[in-house]
Amino acid sequence: MDFLNAIILLLNYIFVPALAYGSQLALGAIFVTLIYGILRFANFATGDMMSFGTMFTILFTWYFQSVGISLGVLPTALLAIPFAIIFMIGYMLLIDKFVFKYYRVNKSPPVQLAMVSIGVMFVTQAVVRIIIGPSDRRFFDGEKFLIKAGEFKEMTGLNEGLAIKSTQVITILVTLILVSTLFWFLNKTKTGKSMRAYSDNEDLALLSGIDPKRIVMITWIIAGILATIGGALYGLDKSFKPFTYFNNMLPIFAAAIVGGIGNPFGAFLGGYVIAFSEILLTYAYRKFFMYVLPESMEPGGLVQLLSTDYKFAVSFSILVIVLLYRPSGIFKGKVL
Amino acid sequence: MRKNLNVIAAYSIMMGLIILVGIFQSWNIALSIFNLCLISAVMTMGANIQWGYAGLINFGIMGYTALGGLAAVLISVNPVQEAWNAGGWNILFSLFLIIGMVLAVRYVLKKYEKSKIRTYIISTIIILGIIIIRFVSEPGIEAIEEVDPAKTGFLGGLGLPIIFSWIVGALFAGGLAFVIGKVALGLRADYLAIATLLISEIVIAIIKHEDWLTRGVKNVIGLKRPAPYEVNLQQTDWFINLVEKFNFSKLNLISDLAERQAALNQFVIEGSSVFVKLCYSGLFLIVVIILLILTQKALYSPWGRMMRAIRDNEEAANAMGKNVVKQHLLIFVLGSAIVGIAGAMLVTQDGLFTPGSYRPMRYTFLIWVMVIVGGSGNNFGAILGGFVVWFLWIEAAPIGLYLVNLTTAGLDDTHALKVHLIESVPYFRFLMMGIGLLLIMRYRPKGILPEKIEIK
Numbered sequence: 001m002d003f004l005n006a007i008i009l010l011l012n013y014i015f016v017p018a019l020a021y022g023s024q025l026a027l028g029a030i031f032v033t034l035i036y037g038i039l040r041f042a043n044f045a046t047g048d049m050m051s052f053g054t055m056f057t058i059l060f061t062w063y064f065q066s067v068g069i070s071l072g073v074l075p076t077a078l079l080a081i082p083f084a085i086i087f088m089i090g091y092m093l094l095i096d097k098f099v100f101k102y103y104r105v106n107k108s109p110p111v112q113l114a115m116v117s118i119g120v121m122f123v124t125q126a127v128v129r130i131i132i133g134p135s136d137r138r139f140f141d142g143e144k145f146l147i148k149a150g151e152f153k154e155m156t157g158l159n160e161g162l163a164i165k166s167t168q169v170i171t172i173l174v175t176l177i178l179v180s181t182l183f184w185f186l187n188k189t190k191t192g193k194s195m196r197a198y199s200d201n202e203d204l205a206l207l208s209g210i211d212p213k214r215i216v217m218i219t220w221i222i223a224g225i226l227a228t229i230g231g232a233l234y235g236l237d238k239s240f241k242p243f244t245y246f247n248n249m250l251p252i253f254a255a256a257i258v259g260g261i262g263n264p265f266g267a268f269l270g271g272y273v274i275a276f277s278e279i280l281l282t283y284a285y286r287k288f289f290m291y292v293l294p295e296s297m298e299p300g301g302l303v304q305l306l307s308t309d310y311k312f313a314v315s316f317s318i319l320v321i322v323l324l325y326r327p328s329g330i331f332k333g334k335v336l
Numbered sequence: 337m338r339k340n341l342n343v344i345a346a347y348s349i350m351m352g353l354i355i356l357v358g359i360f361q362s363w364n365i366a367l368s369i370f371n372l373c374l375i376s377a378v379m380t381m382g383a384n385i386q387w388g389y390a391g392l393i394n395f396g397i398m399g400y401t402a403l404g405g406l407a408a409v410l411i412s413v414n415p416v417q418e419a420w421n422a423g424g425w426n427i428l429f430s431l432f433l434i435i436g437m438v439l440a441v442r443y444v445l446k447k448y449e450k451s452k453i454r455t456y457i458i459s460t461i462i463i464l465g466i467i468i469i470r471f472v473s474e475p476g477i478e479a480i481e482e483v484d485p486a487k488t489g490f491l492g493g494l495g496l497p498i499i500f501s502w503i504v505g506a507l508f509a510g511g512l513a514f515v516i517g518k519v520a521l522g523l524r525a526d527y528l529a530i531a532t533l534l535i536s537e538i539v540i541a542i543i544k545h546e547d548w549l550t551r552g553v554k555n556v557i558g559l560k561r562p563a564p565y566e567v568n569l570q571q572t573d574w575f576i577n578l579v580e581k582f583n584f585s586k587l588n589l590i591s592d593l594a595e596r597q598a599a600l601n602q603f604v605i606e607g608s609s610v611f612v613k614l615c616y617s618g619l620f621l622i623v624v625i626i627l628l629i630l631t632q633k634a635l636y637s638p639w640g641r642m643m644r645a646i647r648d649n650e651e652a653a654n655a656m657g658k659n660v661v662k663q664h665l666l667i668f669v670l671g672s673a674i675v676g677i678a679g680a681m682l683v684t685q686d687g688l689f690t691p692g693s694y695r696p697m698r699y700t701f702l703i704w705v706m707v708i709v710g711g712s713g714n715n716f717g718a719i720l721g722g723f724v725v726w727f728l729w730i731e732a733a734p735i736g737l738y739l740v741n742l743t744t745a746g747l748d749d750t751h752a753l754k755v756h757l758i759e760s761v762p763y764f765r766f767l768m769m770g771i772g773l774l775l776i777m778r779y780r781p782k783g784i785l786p787e788k789i790e791i792k
Contacts, residue, residue, distance in 0.1 A: 109525075116774065119770045122701070122705075246697070257530065310541055313542070324519060
């Protein structure tokens, strides 16, 4: 029985939250990796682009709520996401046309594009803050829990409860569907294959008649979808605050590089690597050991490897270690 | 003279703008803008050495700034004796353990060939070391943090004049840069950018949460000053006389004696804060001028030429026998050290150390905007960038407010859109910075004052 309790404890405090957080990071990391692989620059506006998409989701959610449309138990935001995506894609294409295209056509070095993306970051951040403001916003409605801790305890008779938030389940499901569609698209369709070819060797791809304009446009469209959904899911699960989104850029970068930048599957797994290591290393295992070990051996302290303050630092340290020993990432991406 | 005309013109316009602020808003605001412009200029000089001279991208400016600030705390605050008694030995012992661990790892690295076993040995040393250090330091840290947590709760510093911290800040930042450079300089440009950005976040995390060293988010306030205090100035005779002399014409207009005294008091209060700011300006100006002379000398020395050669064609420079790795490391350390000075100056001016205020937007990306806008590779350009961008950063809100009022003049004062826009005026600075950066990158990629290489 104690053993079961211990497992439930880990599930409740580590596994489920890490899986949800990892999914959110994974979507962002695929976004970074796609842009890096095909447009060839590190996009420092990642976090703010995600917050831009989320902002539209929130605006549409408010609109739907005001006219009285809802999805019942599901959050209204799910209905708003497709509309937000349209606006987001429009914004992405607009930025590309007025900002990034010039440097791409001129074949500027990647560093210059990265600098330009900082300009885009400033502008996007300003637009988001001017439109919706910098404060913390929750836009979740519908049923909050799938399983409540108390219900779970009653059902199983265990000491430990397992609470599963509906947003966590939605996050994981949506991520799985989105990512599998994306991989199917990249690996099986002609357009996807030409995108990979373009990412692999630009000149060769151009020679074989691939239209670069189309590839770039499709990349931005996919990126817009990923950014909006990733951002909206994060906002649903936690809350929407532009500053947090900006900061999320850092673990997202870490996930993309750990997984091997330019490699979407690596980025997907990288998200979970970062999320799990952050939570595993900063969780206090005291209660877990109380269940597993006999009473005489009970630990005195919290049995915490690192204080939770270092959550971000963990992922960055992993990144530094990976960069040192395997600069191409765990799953071979572009070699530096 | 003629060829420097654009430099002189640009600086005169900048000075004119600051003087206009002094006349229309107040001299206090103008001087605080000017001081922060000077600090920003030091930071941009550091970033410019790395980016403009050597083409190294460093997004870790925030980390070095914070380390400079930490130096200011550790140098100037008086030592907390009880805290040292409570846990000083544990901390010192852990410090020795860390040094021992590093030496052990180095020994293993030198002694054995690269192999799997070596990797395992090193990781065992590190993991064991961390566990032992935690066991040693934990009780010490707890004891230190329990010493009067509302006031101290940390080890304190050395109790020296705060000016020394400007040098120590440079040493701290340079030391960190040495470690980071050893680790990350082999990376390609955009990876280096990401890696330095993340490492600087780690530095901030440590400074924020190691309360025994930095007091963390509880902040350190009331640091010593290199300048006199306003309150003391207001009671000194020579200062009151000075203010009286300055405002002689205005005071003479008032005939009533009591009123005259009241007006004089007002002038003295205003004057004291202006005077203190002027003291800081003087100190900062000295630093900026010294650094400017040194960096200009370096730029036109054989060493500067070599750095440009490395920047423009690494392989060719390498083939000519220049040690690219070593020079990159050197310039990384030098640039970061300069940023460290700026960090210490900033804390000196504020008189307080707030680890929570170090954010990448303000301390990394804004500095980069300054370098790019001003003109990378040109020291005068970088300094000008610091001035222009900081000026706009501060004055963006009034300008934004003016623009909002202008464009929504037709609307009612209580109109929702107008109210919303006026509330969001502070964020116009981001918009201005972003658009400015994009425009400069597009139409004047070398910045306002581009790099000029004189071939004689």
